[in-house]
Amino acid sequence: GPRITLSRLKKMAADKERIAVLTAYDAMFARTAELAGVEVLLIGDSLGMVLQGKESTVPVTTAEIAYHTECVARGSQTAFIMADMPFMTYNDTAMACRDAATLMRAGAHMVKLEGTGWLADVIAQLSRQGVPVCAHLGLTPQSVHKFGGYKVQGKTAEAAEIMLKDAYALVDAGADMLLLECVPPDLARRITESVAVPVVGIGAGADTDAQVLVMHDMLGLGERKPAKFVRNFMNGSESIQQAIERYVQAVKDGSFPAAEHCFAAVESGH
Ligand code: KIV
Ligand code: NA
DSSP states (O other): OOOOOHHHHHHHHHTTOOEEEEEOOSHHHHHHHHHTTOOEEEEOTTHHHHTTOOSSSTTOOHHHHHHHHHHHHHHOSSOEEEEEOOTTSOSSHHHHHHHHHHHHHTTOSEEEEEOSGGGHHHHHHHHHTTOOEEEEEESOGGGHHHHTSSOOOSOSHHHHHHHHHHHHHHHHHTOSEEEEESOOHHHHHHHHHHOSSOEEEESSOSOSSEEEEOHHHHTTOSSSOOOTTOOOTTTTOSSHHHHHHHHHHHHHTTOSSOGGGOOOOOOTTO
């Protein structure tokens, strides 16, 4: 089929047709994922951990994301390609525009930035320059050292209201997509219902427009205990392509994520 566009993704979200997103870092996995039905390929800065063996995403550079984006773009024929902007590469608009240009030239169709309301100026400028932006809210792994670990966000009623306001502000500024990581499902549902752009979730319940996982996680690789929001789709699959097909199917029919992959909010008054 033809290349999936941002307008197609917006139409899918409006029609309540769930979107399957998966990380990819190279040509052959990119092609395998899209043949299995994945609509959006994310060159995540998670590559710092899964490819480079680093402790976090913090050391990843724009040149590294650009290299993997080129690899994915060469292998891909149909997917929409989203690339992460690394740690500290978008703290002013000039820097953000320069580095986003590098990723767009490498083959990205959208860039993803982590943050809160403060991203509005940068998003507005990128958007004016023709760069679609996904704003990543909630557990933003580039801030792991500030958070003091990988912690669920938006758990209290107060934190939820702040995230909802940030989501509005960033969509107003021009964000064409949001990604919510490790937030309670109720909050993710409220944000999804309140904004006019597709919302992607990871550890955010089944009510977002799209789901994303790190490919290596859903293939069951790695010796560490997987995060609560991960399902191993290699279990019961005959091949990697079949595992990805089963992930896509489970996203489409709403059977993934299930309750066991979600995080509870803190009840108010406690
Ligand atoms: O880097 C990444 O793979 C991501 C996803 C986990 C959302 O940002
Ligand atoms: Na990332």
